[in-house]
Amino acid sequence: MSEPLRHLRADGTAHMVDISSKEVTAREATATGRVLLSAAAVRALREGTAPKGDALGVARLAGIQAAKKTPDLVPLAHPVAVHAVEVDLTVTDDGVEIRASVRTADRTGIEMEALTCVSVAALAMVDMIKAVDKLAVITDVMVVAKSGGRSGDWTRDP
Numbered sequence: 001m002s003e004p005l006r007h008l009r010a011d012g013t014a015h016m017v018d019i020s021s022k023e024v025t026a027r028e029a030t031a032t033g034r035v036l037l038s039a040a041a042v043r044a045l046r047e048g049t050a051p052k053g054d055a056l057g058v059a060r061l062a063g064i065q066a067a068k069k070t071p072d073l074v075p076l077a078h079p080v081a082v083h084a085v086e087v088d089l090t091v092t093d094d095g096v097e098i099r100a101s102v103r104t105a106d107r108t109g110i111e112m113e114a115l116t117c118v119s120v121a122a123l124a125m126v127d128m129i130k131a132v133d134k135l136a137v138i139t140d141v142m143v144v145a146k147s148g149g150r151s152g153d154w155t156r157d158p
Helices: 039-047 055-068 111-129
Strands: 025-036 084-092 095-106 137-147
Touching: 025 111, 039 055, 039 084, 039 095, 039 111, 055 084, 055 095, 055 111, 084 111, 095 111, 111 137
Parallel strands: none
Antiparallel strands: 025 095, 025 137, 084 095
16 A cells, blocks of 8 residues: 555554644535336336325435535544535436436535435335335446546446
């Protein structure tokens, strides 16, 4: 390893890195994920007949709320001012694709907020559709792009 792990002290214990001297910059991260569903669940989403109501709307709001709560859930994540969250849920033939973009102007990245957004949106989707499909699967949660900060812009190859 060329650079030491900054989240570890010399004795190997984890701690929160001091970011107070870093520059405030505009930053954005986009994450995606999927919820694989049965044909019956997909049909219920398309027809708007999910037993608990507006599954897509509830999942979207759960994702937005989760992005703002990330430091409460991820121990070493810094509190970041979340300035914008966009969550798109697309019903496909085999489930729901989730894409979230989160933006800030702050001292550290916002990738964890984008991942938390997608993860909780997926959990909410499972909760909203479990009466129709008890075997739903959350899969492929990942950061697909980030911009801003010291390391610059990055996009996952398709």
